[in-house]
Amino acid sequence: MMMATARTLRRLVKIVPWLAAAAVVTAGCGSGGNTSTTAGSSTAGLTVPTANLPVLQKIGKGEGQLNLIAWEGYLNPIWVKPFQQQTGCQVNAKYAGSSDEMVALMKNGGGGQYDMVSSSGDADLRILYGGDAHPVNMKLIPSWKEFYPAFQSPAFNTINSVHYGVSLQWGPNVLMYNKKDFPTPPTSWSVLYNPKYKGQVTVPDNPIQIADAALYLETHNPGLKITDPYELTQPQFQAAVKLLAQQRPLIEKYWSLASQEIFDFKNGNATLGAGWPYQVSTLKGNHFPIGDAIPSEGATGWADTWMLAAKAPHPNCAYKWMQYISTPKVQAEQAVNYGETPDNKLACGYMNKLQAGSCDEYHANAPASYLNSIKLWKTPIATCDNGKSDCVPYSEWVSAWNTEVK
Amino acid sequence: MAVTASAPSARESGRPGAWTRVSGALWRRPWARATLLLTPPLAWFLLLYIAALVVLLITAFWQINPFTTNIERVWSLSNLSTIFSSSAYQSVILRTVGMAAAVTLIDTVVALPFAYFMARIATRRTRTFLFVAILLPLWASYLAKVYSWLLIFTHDGVLDWTLSRIGLGQVHLIYTNWAVLTVFCYLWLPFMIIPVYAALERIPPSQIEASQDLGARTWRTTRSVILPLALPGIVAGSIFTFSLTLGDYITPLLVGGTSANFMGNIIYSNIGIANNVPFAAAMALIPIAIMAVYLLTARALGAFEAI
Numbered sequence: 001m002m003m004a005t006a007r008t009l010r011r012l013v014k015i016v017p018w019l020a021a022a023a024v025v026t027a028g029c030g031s032g033g034n035t036s037t038t039a040g041s042s043t044a045g046l047t048v049p050t051a052n053l054p055v056l057q058k059i060g061k062g063e064g065q066l067n068l069i070a071w072e073g074y075l076n077p078i079w080v081k082p083f084q085q086q087t088g089c090q091v092n093a094k095y096a097g098s099s100d101e102m103v104a105l106m107k108n109g110g111g112g113q114y115d116m117v118s119s120s121g122d123a124d125l126r127i128l129y130g131g132d133a134h135p136v137n138m139k140l141i142p143s144w145k146e147f148y149p150a151f152q153s154p155a156f157n158t159i160n161s162v163h164y165g166v167s168l169q170w171g172p173n174v175l176m177y178n179k180k181d182f183p184t185p186p187t188s189w190s191v192l193y194n195p196k197y198k199g200q201v202t203v204p205d206n207p208i209q210i211a212d213a214a215l216y217l218e219t220h221n222p223g224l225k226i227t228d229p230y231e232l233t234q235p236q237f238q239a240a241v242k243l244l245a246q247q248r249p250l251i252e253k254y255w256s257l258a259s260q261e262i263f264d265f266k267n268g269n270a271t272l273g274a275g276w277p278y279q280v281s282t283l284k285g286n287h288f289p290i291g292d293a294i295p296s297e298g299a300t301g302w303a304d305t306w307m308l309a310a311k312a313p314h315p316n317c318a319y320k321w322m323q324y325i326s327t328p329k330v331q332a333e334q335a336v337n338y339g340e341t342p343d344n345k346l347a348c349g350y351m352n353k354l355q356a357g358s359c360d361e362y363h364a365n366a367p368a369s370y371l372n373s374i375k376l377w378k379t380p381i382a383t384c385d386n387g388k389s390d391c392v393p394y395s396e397w398v399s400a401w402n403t404e405v406k
Numbered sequence: 407m408a409v410t411a412s413a414p415s416a417r418e419s420g421r422p423g424a425w426t427r428v429s430g431a432l433w434r435r436p437w438a439r440a441t442l443l444l445t446p447p448l449a450w451f452l453l454l455y456i457a458a459l460v461v462l463l464i465t466a467f468w469q470i471n472p473f474t475t476n477i478e479r480v481w482s483l484s485n486l487s488t489i490f491s492s493s494a495y496q497s498v499i500l501r502t503v504g505m506a507a508a509v510t511l512i513d514t515v516v517a518l519p520f521a522y523f524m525a526r527i528a529t530r531r532t533r534t535f536l537f538v539a540i541l542l543p544l545w546a547s548y549l550a551k552v553y554s555w556l557l558i559f560t561h562d563g564v565l566d567w568t569l570s571r572i573g574l575g576q577v578h579l580i581y582t583n584w585a586v587l588t589v590f591c592y593l594w595l596p597f598m599i600i601p602v603y604a605a606l607e608r609i610p611p612s613q614i615e616a617s618q619d620l621g622a623r624t625w626r627t628t629r630s631v632i633l634p635l636a637l638p639g640i641v642a643g644s645i646f647t648f649s650l651t652l653g654d655y656i657t658p659l660l661v662g663g664t665s666a667n668f669m670g671n672i673i674y675s676n677i678g679i680a681n682n683v684p685f686a687a688a689m690a691l692i693p694i695a696i697m698a699v700y701l702l703t704a705r706a707l708g709a710f711e712a713i
Contacts, residue, residue, distance in 0.1 A: 100681040107476070130476055205675075251664050253581050260660070268561040269580060382472075395472035398682070402675060403494035406667055 046383070048159050049131035050109075050310050056137055056319060062089045063314040066321055069094045069105050069117040071304070073278070073338050079330045086324070089317035097257075098206075099123035099377075106132040110309030115318045117309065118168060120302040121156035122208055122377040126394075127307060128157070133164040134308040140319055141166055143326040143344060150371055151343040156378050157305040165307035166322045169331070171277050171340035171362075172294055172301040172374045173204075173212070176261075178271040179289035189216045189295045191272055193243065198250045202264050202273035205254035207394070207401035208377060211300050212274065213240040213247075215375060219297045229300065229375050231384045237392040237400075244405045254406065258282075265290060277339040277362070294373060301374040335362055466687035477684060485688035495672070499692060502669040505583070506651040509590045510644045513598040516591070517643065518636070521603040540596045548593070552660050555589045556580070559661060581663030589657050594650050598643035605639025606632070641704050648700060652693045669693055 066089045068075060075093045084090060094114065096102045102119045109132045110117070119127060127133050138144050144152065144166060151167040158164070177186055181200075192201055193216070203209055214229035217239055224236050232240060252270050255261040261279050264270040266288060275292075283290040306325060312318050324330060331342035332350030341362050342351070348359040363370045384391040422430070432439045466485060469478050489495045524536050543551065558564045559580040566576040579585045609632065617627040655670030662668075669689060676686035 104677075104681045248664055253663060256659060263556070263560075267563070393472050395470075395682070398676075402667070402672065403492055406664065 046129050046381075048128050048133075048162070048164075050128070050134055050164075051160070051162055053135055053310070055135045056140065056315055059140055059319045059323075060316045062087050062317045062320055064088060064317070065090050065092065066116075066314050066317040067092045067094070067110075067114045068321075069096055069102055069110075069114050069119075071096070071118055074118050074304075074334070076334070076337055078337060079325075079333045083321065083324050087317065087320045089314070089320060091321075103127055103130070106130075106307075106309060108132070109134075109311035112311040112313055114309050115312040115314050116165070116306050116321065118304050118306055120304050120377050121154075122302075122379050122394075124156045124164075124305055124307065125379040125381065128159065128164045132310050134310045134312060134315075136163045136165055136308050136322070138163050138166075141322050141326055143323065143328070146328065146346050147326070147343045148345055148368075148371075150368075151303065154303065154376075156303065156376070157307065165305045166326055167343045168304040168306055168325065169334060169338070169340045169342055170301060170303035170374075170376065172299045173274055174277060174280065174292040174299060175295050176265070176273045176275045176280060177291045177293070178265060178268075179291045181271040182291065185291055185293050186272075187293065187296050189297050190220070192274065193247050193250070195250060197272055199252050200271040201247070201250045202253045202255050202261055202270040202275075203247075203251060204274060205256045205406075207397040208300070209274075210237070210240050210244065210397050210401065210405075211375070211377070211380075213243045215300060216297055217243060228385065230378050230380045231391045232380070233384075233390050234392060237396075241400045241404050248405060281339040298373040298375060301376050303376045335364060462687050462690060465684050466691050468684040470682050470684055485685050486691070488685070489688060489692070495689075498667050498669060498672055501583075501665075501667070502652060502693075503696065505587065505590065505668065506648045508587060509594060509651045510598075510647045512587075512591045513595050513647050514602075514640055514644065516595060517598040517602050518640075521599050521606050521636075521639075522632075524599075525603050525606040540599055544596055548656070551593065552589060552657055555585070555592070556661055559585050580661065581666075583662065583666060585661045585663075586658050586666055589661055590651050590654070593657070594647040597646035597650065598640075601642040601646075602636060602639040605636045605642075609635045645697075645701070645704070649693070649697055652696065 068091060070093055072095045075091060075095075080091050094105065096105060096117075099120050099122050102117050103123050103126050105114065106117050106119075106127050107130070117127070124133075147167060151170070153161065153163065154167060157167065175186060175189060175192070177191075189212070191197060192203065203212075210232075211229040214226050214232055214236065217224055217236075218226040218229065221239065224239055226232065226236050229240075253260065253264055255264070255273075255275075258276065258279050261270070261273060261275050262282055265273070265279075265283055266286070277292070280290055280292040306322055308315070308318055308322075325334075326344060328342075328344045328346035329350050331344040331347040332354060334340070335342040335347060336351055336354045336358050339362065342348075342364050348364045351359040351362070351364055359365050380392060380394045380397055382391055382393040383389045432442070465477070467481050467483065469480055469482065469484060470476065471478055489499075520536075524533050528536065561578070561580065563580070565579065570576050579588070613631055613635075614627060617631045622630065653670050655668060655674045658666035658668050658671055659674075669692060673686045673689050676682045676689065
């Protein structure tokens with residue numbers, strides 16, 4: 001056995017320089033030809049490459065298949081099975097763990113493989129400016145008229161009144177605390193930055209956390225003049241990153257999976273944290289004394305959209321899915337099972353039928369005022385709302401998160 | 407009747423069958439035999455393994471569009487220069503190499519006496535039992551093993567509970583790099599023990615007796631006979647422990663804390679979170695380079711000629 005190992009190794013050692021040489025040669029050969037074919041896209045003067053594609057005018061016969069990229073829990077048999085029976089479209093699920101994974105999977109218009117993606121606002125703009133989303137004809141989706149106005153044509157999935165998908169559900173990122181350690185509920189995000197709670201805090205391992213720090217500074221450092229936590233100028237951005245770097249010693253764990261945060265609360269590794277209603281409802285289901293609050297500063301949140309892929313191979317089934325998923329009953333089923341807020345106004349009654357009081361619990365009946373306190377995720381881009389291009393783009397958020405915060 | 411009789415009649419007439427002719431032709435041409443035998447595995451190796459690696463290496467010299475994250479095929483060294491000019495990435499590289507070295511060292515120190523006992527002292531039955539004990543964890547799921555360590559290290563977990571019961575206080579190892587080190591040492595130990603055992607088992611007893619006949623005591627025999635002969639095994643094992651630690655990101659992700667940023671984690675977050683494949687590829691060049699240096703050093707030290 002040893003002989004074989006050593007011999008293999010000796011050969012491996014001989015191969016290594018070859019590999020390096022091959023790489024250099026190939027790199028050298030390619031460099032001449034490829035420089036001219038650079039994709040010349042930039043963040044200034046953005047246009048959606050697929051904006052002029054013709055939309056579907058009439059839904060035809062289903063293709064029998066529907067390939068969806070979704071968040072885990074978004075394709076529950078409770079509502080997927082009836083859809084399959086009604087339409088004959090077999091749903092094939094591909095689950096993604098992060099917004100960025102969704103962007104990656106949708107590359108090349110879904111590659112002619114995927115039909116739709118349930119992406120969040122921080123990924124949507126990247127998908128549609130990347131030319132990977134297809135315009136959608138809203139006339140074919142009747143329940144869309146029952147949506148709250150804020151979710152009919154939101155800026156994250158509708159550009160120049162062209163829709164690239166149908167909004168789905170939304171929810172806040174909440175402050176979570178152990179009720180045993182905090183008998184009086186905290187009312188400010190400041191507890192997450194208080195050295196008193198060193199080693200008890202858990203926050204998401206996600207560059208979009210910089211927006212949470214910016215939201216906190218919007219109230220606590222008015223001199224910075226932050227108006228939108230996703231549109232930060234260099235000094236505002238630096239202040240938010242500095243705040244997070246100061247928070248780092250207090251952090252017990254940057255969680256990357258929802259299950260990690262649940263584990264840490266259950267086992268007493270963390271008593272405070274930032275998380276999703278999903279973790280709260282799971283812990284409550286386990287009779288754990290978890291408390292959740294939307295503090296006085298407001299909160300960040302997400303709003304998801306079922307976006308249509310530019311090369312969707314099953315467009316008829318995709319439209320049937322958009323019709324189905326936006327109806328009040330299905331909206332209510334997803335809201336109650338996942339723990340988020342539906343976009344359809346009429347879902348409230350169905351929610352209470354499924355679980356008494358759930359309409360109030362998930363704020364399905366009071367969005368207008370409540371929605372204003374939630375800053376929904378969107379992709380930070382270099383061009384600010386005022387047209388100036390002095391905002392910090394998302395790629396810098398990622399590198400600051402990896403090199404300055406963590 | 408005529409059909410069944412045709413086969414023996416062909417053989418009787420002395421004409422060889424098609425298969426016999428083919429095998430005869432191959433027997434006369436050894437190069438054809440070798441080509442047929444080697445083409446499928448070689449094609450697989452070149453296409454899937456080398457080609458994928460080369461594509462990865464090329465990607466390292468491209469960039470992404472910062473907004474749409476589409477890959478832009480412009481050649482530059484900017485990814486590598488980012489890695490080498492940022493003190494954050496430098497400390498990640500140093501931390502990873504340090505961790506890999508520490509894991510290798512600890513596993514060597516643990517594996518040597520263990521493998522020696524197995525190879526030269528233990529009875530046949532004990533040896534079988536120890537083999538099963540070493541190999542059994544390899545059949546268990548990697549994640550199950552890491553999660554069980556998480557339960558040991560957690561707040562009021564098995565470790566802290568036991569320590570506080572016997573009055574030693576609590577150590578709070580969860581989410582520290584000590585926890586990461588412990589789990590790595592546990593996970594990769596079998597990969598060190600098995601090659602070291604194989605090397606020690608092959609030492610002829612006559613050499614140890616000769617050493618003793620020449621007046622060498624235990625320490626001298628260990629140092630001058632056993633260790634040099636065990637070295638190839640240690641080097642082989644260290645290649646496993648070192649490279650496995652260099653590339654792993656799941657253990658730091660699960661049991662590591664705020665300073666558990668290793669090269670694997672940077673690669674993972676640049677592919678999974680930032681979708682910056684070129685930067686991840688550039689980062690992946692570094693463990694490849696480190697392993698190349700490691701293997702060449704091992705060869706220069708004569709570790710491979712010793713067998």
